[in-house]
Amino acid sequence: MNLRRLILIAIPYLWLLLFFLIPFGIVLKISLSETAIAIPPYTPTLDLSAGWQGFTAYLSELDFDNFSFLAEDDLYWKAFLSSLTISVVSTLLTLAVGFPIAYGMANAPEEWRPSLMVLVILPFWTSFLIRVYAWMGILSQGGLLNQFLIWTGLIDTPLTILNTNTAVYIGIVYTYLPFMVLPIYATLEKLDNSLLEAAEDLGCSRIQAFWLVTAPLSRPGVIAGCFLVFIPVLGEFVIPSLLGGSGTLMIGKVLWEEFFTNRDWPVASAVAVVLLLILIIPITLFQRNQQAQREADE
Amino acid sequence: MQQTANGCGFAPWQDPNEEPLIRFEGVTKKFGEFTAVDRLDVDIFKGEFFALLGPSGCGKTTLMRMLAGFEKPTEGRILLDGRDIGPVPPNKRAVNMMFQSYALFPHLSVAENIAFGLKRSDMPKTEIPGRVDEMLGLVQLREFAGRKPHQISGGQRQRVALARALAKAPKLLLLDEPLGALDKKLRQQTQFELVDIQEKTGTTFVIVTHDQEEAMTVATRVAVMDHGRLIQVDTPDRIYEMPNSVYVADFIGDVNLIEGNVASTEGERVEISWAEGQPLIVGSSASPLAAGTRCSFAIRPEKVAISAERPPDAVNAISGNIHDIAYLGNISTYHVRLDTGHIVKAQTANSRRIGRRDFTWEDAVWLSFTDTAGIVLTG
Ligand SMILES: Nc1ncnc2c1ncn2[C@@H]1O[C@H](COP(=O)(O)OP(=O)(O)O)[C@@H](O)[C@H]1O
Ligand SMILES: [Mg+2]
Numbered sequence: 001m002n003l004r005r006l007i008l009i010a011i012p013y014l015w016l017l018l019f020f021l022i023p024f025g026i027v028l029k030i031s032l033s034e035t036a037i038a039i040p041p042y043t044p045t046l047d048l049s050a051g052w053q054g055f056t057a058y059l060s061e062l063d064f065d066n067f068s069f070l071a072e073d074d075l076y077w078k079a080f081l082s083s084l085t086i087s088v089v090s091t092l093l094t095l096a097v098g099f100p101i102a103y104g105m106a107n108a109p110e111e112w113r114p115s116l117m118v119l120v121i122l123p124f125w126t127s128f129l130i131r132v133y134a135w136m137g138i139l140s141q142g143g144l145l146n147q148f149l150i151w152t153g154l155i156d157t158p159l160t161i162l163n164t165n166t167a168v169y170i171g172i173v174y175t176y177l178p179f180m181v182l183p184i185y186a187t188l189e190k191l192d193n194s195l196l197e198a199a200e201d202l203g204c205s206r207i208q209a210f211w212l213v214t215a216p217l218s219r220p221g222v223i224a225g226c227f228l229v230f231i232p233v234l235g236e237f238v239i240p241s242l243l244g245g246s247g248t249l250m251i252g253k254v255l256w257e258e259f260f261t262n263r264d265w266p267v268a269s270a271v272a273v274v275l276l277l278i279l280i281i282p283i284t285l286f287q288r289n290q291q292a293q294r295e296a297d298e
Numbered sequence: 299m300q301q302t303a304n305g306c307g308f309a310p311w312q313d314p315n316e317e318p319l320i321r322f323e324g325v326t327k328k329f330g331e332f333t334a335v336d337r338l339d340v341d342i343f344k345g346e347f348f349a350l351l352g353p354s355g356c357g358k359t360t361l362m363r364m365l366a367g368f369e370k371p372t373e374g375r376i377l378l379d380g381r382d383i384g385p386v387p388p389n390k391r392a393v394n395m396m397f398q399s400y401a402l403f404p405h406l407s408v409a410e411n412i413a414f415g416l417k418r419s420d421m422p423k424t425e426i427p428g429r430v431d432e433m434l435g436l437v438q439l440r441e442f443a444g445r446k447p448h449q450i451s452g453g454q455r456q457r458v459a460l461a462r463a464l465a466k467a468p469k470l471l472l473l474d475e476p477l478g479a480l481d482k483k484l485r486q487q488t489q490f491e492l493v494d495i496q497e498k499t500g501t502t503f504v505i506v507t508h509d510q511e512e513a514m515t516v517a518t519r520v521a522v523m524d525h526g527r528l529i530q531v532d533t534p535d536r537i538y539e540m541p542n543s544v545y546v547a548d549f550i551g552d553v554n555l556i557e558g559n560v561a562s563t564e565g566e567r568v569e570i571s572w573a574e575g576q577p578l579i580v581g582s583s584a585s586p587l588a589a590g591t592r593c594s595f596a597i598r599p600e601k602v603a604i605s606a607e608r609p610p611d612a613v614n615a616i617s618g619n620i621h622d623i624a625y626l627g628n629i630s631t632y633h634v635r636l637d638t639g640h641i642v643k644a645q646t647a648n649s650r651r652i653g654r655r656d657f658t659w660e661d662a663v664w665l666s667f668t669d670t671a672g673i674v675l676t677g
Contacts, residue, residue, distance in 0.1 A: 197368055198401035200388045202466070203418030212414075216405045296404070296448070 024276070031269035032062035042266050066270035076254065076271065080278070083251040086165070086240075087233040090172040094229050095222065097173055098180030102221075103214075105181070106188035113189075120178050120185075132171060132242050139167050139243070163245030171239040176232070180225035187221030188214070220293040227286035234282075235275055251275055308518060309533075310343035317380065319344045319469065319502050320365070325374035327360050327526075334360040336526035337374070344469075347496050347503045349513035351549075352523030358506040359398070361523075362472045365504065366395045378469070389418070394468040398475045400459040402447040408458050409434065409443040415466045433461040436495060453484050460492075464499060473505040477512065489515045510550050514538065522546050538598075540584060543677030547596040552631075554599060554642050560591045560674070568674045570595050573638040580613050583674040597672030602644035604632055604657065605664050612666035618642070620661045632657065634665055 033042040044061040047054050070076045105116045123131060138144045139162040146158040161167050191214065199209035237252030244250070251271065258268035310316040318341035327335040334357045342348045350358045363369040364376060367388035375382050383391060394415070402411050412433050416426045434440045437457035442450055447458065456476060463471055476492070477485045493516050496503050507513050513520045514534040521531040522545075530542045541547035544555060556579065558572030568587060569578040572595065581595050608615050621641060622633035625648075632644045644665055657663060 192399065192401065194397050194399055194401040195403060197366075197388070198395075198397055198403075199414070200368075201366055201393075201395050202415030202462070203389045205389060208418070213403060 027269045027272055030265050031273050033266045035264050035266055041263055066266045079249045079251045079254045082249040083234055087230050090169050091226050091230045094173045094176055094180045102181045102184035105185050120181050135171055167243040168240050168248055171243040176229040179228040183224040184221040187218045223289045321377040323375045325371045328372045334526055347518045349517035349520045350506045351513040351520055356523045357526040362474050367391050392469040394463040395472040396459045396463040396476050400455050404447055407444050412462045412465050433465050437461045452479055470502050475506050544594050544675050552599050554597050556595045560587045560589050563587055580669040581672040581674045582670050594675045595672050596675055599643040599645035601671040603666050604644040608664045609666045613669045615664050615666040617664050620657055
């Protein structure tokens with residue numbers, strides 16, 4: 001009995017150890033190393049044959065040089081800041097697009113709702129990369145959007161959208177929309193319609209009832225959706241590399257380039273560690289929101 | 299069962315000069331092809347505690363929702379103080395509703411829930427806290443003002459919903475099965491509180507219930523509904539003593555029904571032949587009946603006396619055997635099988651201990667009742 005409980009409790013912790021803590025330990029270790037032209041491309045590497053002495057010598061070679069380098073070179077600070085800005089703005093944009101969709105779904109006739117839900121999830125059934133490439137086709141100078149706008153006569157010269165921050169925002173909002181819509185829809189769908197009727201009965205107009213009842217009661221869903229978009233967008237690199245231009249500075253892209261273009265694993269790892277530290281704050285807040293909602297549901 | 303306010307001469311429905319607060323004029327409500335409320339006419343007067351009673355799905359909630367403004371009548375008009383309220387939206391009606399599910403705002407405290415309607419009214423901001431406190435006092439929830447709805451019990455939630463609906467001092471308060479979620483003991487206690495609050499505030503209450511005992515306890519008048527129609531609208535005692543149809547007699551309380559034919563009539567007195575070789579039953583009828591009319595004789599179990607010997611001066615007396623005894627603590631119900639096969643229930647109060655009960659299974663007994671104890675129904 002007790003053994004079974006122990007195993008049950010141990011499994012998630014083992015999972016965490018294997019797939020999070022150990023990889024993180026490795027990355028942290030690399031971030032404290034120095035680049036070297038070798039395989040793997042950093043020193044020192046642990047030599048177990050030298051025993052305890054070898055281990056202490058190994059530890060003494062680790063330092064925080066890469067982190068001080070990150071602090072000195074303003075490229076990294078700018079990339080972090082610009083990533084934060086892009087994440088915040090695109091989270092708000094996704095909310096602005098996602099809330100009305102979720103609201104419409106929750107108020108649609110009951111028999112339509114499963115189909116609408118499928119429509120929201122449908123894009124996940126094709127590869128994410130293909131969808132981003134499709135956007136390149138739509139947004140490019142000779143792309144569908146420009147052709148359409150010129151055909152309607154709204155513009156005469158094609159707009160430059162691809163390889164700008166605008167394209168990045170469009171890509172992010174499009175890609176992460178389901179993560180915003182689904183949690184909001186879940187809270188709105190649970191909302192008891194008699195609460196709105198009660199608000200009207202007590203003298204509210206429809207719009208007042210929305211702001212005084214629907215909006216506050218959908219807050220947990222809105223918060224969950226915002227975190228589910230904000231957290232992955234902060235480290236996003238595919239969308240800025242494919243849709244963004246040279247002016248689009250995002251930390252995920254920088255990290256990718258450090259690893260694969262510069263082959264500077266220690267600096268790349270240092271960037272990854274800082275990114276994780278930055279993400280811990282919103283992830284903790286997110287957990288707290290989920291906890292509070294679970295308690296409210298009971 | 300009647301409480302003071304209803305007993306002592308409060309009967310505006312009998313006064314032809316009295317203007318009703320609410321008047322339904324031929325109101326019909328259809329959902330697609332389905333008729334939920336069917337050509338309904340009724341007047342409800344100021345200060346009444348009007349109970350709508352009927353089985354589930356008979357249209358009670360629909361009727362309330364039309365009063366609150368959430369549904370529009372398909373045909374007919376509803377007048378409030380003589381004015382058609384058809385075009386008035388719910389938030390502009392001097393009508394408040396206490397919802398079946400209470401519909402308390404989960405993100406607001408008890409006090410904020412009660413203040414919700416007041417903040418939407420033209421009451422000056424400075425007077426709102428006072429009014430909220432007054433309502434909290436009325437429903438005895440002052441200590442719970444700061445709690446959220448999920449932090450209080452079911453009975454307390456019900457009182458918050460009541461206070462919230464009463465706070466704006468509506469002309470009409472609608473209560474849709476307000477006590478449905480409470481256990482029996484709490485329900486009975488709350489029924490009396492409701493009556494008390496209704497008297498204190500002088501508000502007109504329309505209450506929906508499917509519990510006939512509840513309707514009888516609280517109401518000045520009871521309307522019995524079936525399939526979207528009002529079958530009978532009357533005071534609780536008249537509904538019980540003088541039901542106008544078998545449906546009402548059967549729906550309210552326990553009743554013995556014996557089918558037969560009218561043999562002869564003399565004023566209100568009616569003689570019924572009901573079985574070969576059995577003496578005629580003598581009952582009374584409110585309306586004149588022709589001889590030979592098919593009818594049902596309805597009599598309440600507590601009006602049937604049970605005895606070992608034939609009572610010498612009884613107008614009606616029938617013999618039978620005890621088939622079953624239901625002991626309910628304060629009363630016992632004897633199920634007596636007549637020689638004709640009919641089962642008739644007779645009820646007696648248990649003023650003595652059970653061991654000294656007079657009758658037991660299979661005893662031969664006599665059932666007797668007066669000529670005004672039962673009534674003759676044709677509907
Ligand atoms: N919005 C609606 N659409 C279709 N049918 C409805 C609607 N509201 C109520 N009904 C139907 O009308 C009938 C009366 O319902 P209701 O007034 O809720 O009954 P009660 O409150 O007496 O149980 C029921 O058969 C119900 O199915
Ligand atoms: Mg109902």
